[in-house]
Amino acid sequence: MTTIKGIVFDLYGTLYDVHSVARHCSEYFPGRGLEISMIWRQKQLEYTWLRSLMGHYLSFEEATDDALRYTCSHLKLPLKEDVRATLCNEYLKIQPYPEVPAALAELQAMGLPLAILSNGSVRSIQSVVNHSGLEGRFAYLISVEHVKVFKPHPDVYALAEKTMGLHRSEILFVSSNAWDASGARHFGYPVCWINRAGGTFEELGQQPDHMVSRLDELPLRLGEVVSR
Template sequence: MPITTCIFDAYGTLFDVSAAARRAATEPDHACLAGLWTEFAVTWREKQLDYTWLRAITGAHADFRQVTGEALDWALEAHGLAGEAGLRARLMALYRDLDAYPEAPAMLGALRRAGKATAILSNGSPGMLADAVAAAGMDGLFDDLLSVETVGIYKPHPSVYDLVGRRFGCDRSEVLFVSSNGWDAAAAAGYGFVTAWVDRNRAPVERLPWRPAHVLHDLAEIPSLVEALS
């Protein structure tokens, strides 16, 4: 079937999750991050994902804002920054205003002009997603912002991917699912979506039972891929 619906992961795919630490590191009040923000951002992100998976496995769901804050607390302590005045609050504020990858708005606009449905499917809470989209100036480029909060469990649980069919009434084979997270792209492929993994860092393919159908290196390639698949 041709692709009718393009679904995007948010964090790491449309929005740069390292942007909060990078921006804070340039501010005089948070110069403590200047020499280690890259490593710190990786720690924060890895712990954030760990906590989503652990909460999903144990049934101890909490929204993504809370999980992000708990991961941040761990990262701050791990890097010896827990006592830095105002740093936690500043990083949490910046996380609501992450930079979009520069090619994202034009890519989404091209899909809209081609008549494709577009949406986010994310671990993010509805408020976080709405703030991120607005801050990036991407209002009007999505038909919906789908959050795991609707089902109360994190990706890659199949009930999260079910949200797409419930919202758009499309067959799984009509969906192009785009994620920069290799595990997410793999799980979505196993679910039955056509998947594109945006491998920005030239990482190895995840050793899971499923593999993404397409491997790209940025979002700019998505419109031409959709055209080829349609």
């Protein structure tokens, strides 16, 4: 990592906890919040992958809406339109993991430009980041909207390289999603996988260059490697 000149983060599940919406789901469906959130997130991802394969892009907000409709239909839970709108809106206000604000501040202090590269739309990325008060930490907020295809398509990963004006070998890509880390590594980024759940990395022909369990482990890891 001695040549690293910038860091790019995934947003959903990496910096921000997608399951922070579970509490709001429980308000409308008592005792079912986490169950709803888990299926909702999985279908949200599946729909972005399938839409990309179909060559039929739609916004992340629409994919999120479709996934919630599926989830409630699958669980046989009645979904009123006002509840649907309220819960989808919560995805625009998901919360960062507890260690993220301080870790970002420490990384920014190292003089490295920080960026987000996300499946989210421009609107959704800005909403999530601004709501958490972390907008000042990022030099770039990059959305797949510009290429109208979702991760792990290589056109998405190319966006960060073009936007930051750095070669892919100089950009550390950080994600908690193993499929996303695999896509970024295949593209040519050095990758740090945040293995929050102690999981198993995907068998997609790639391995992360670095693995941490929390984001606040990254500044020390980065500093150790650079100082060698």
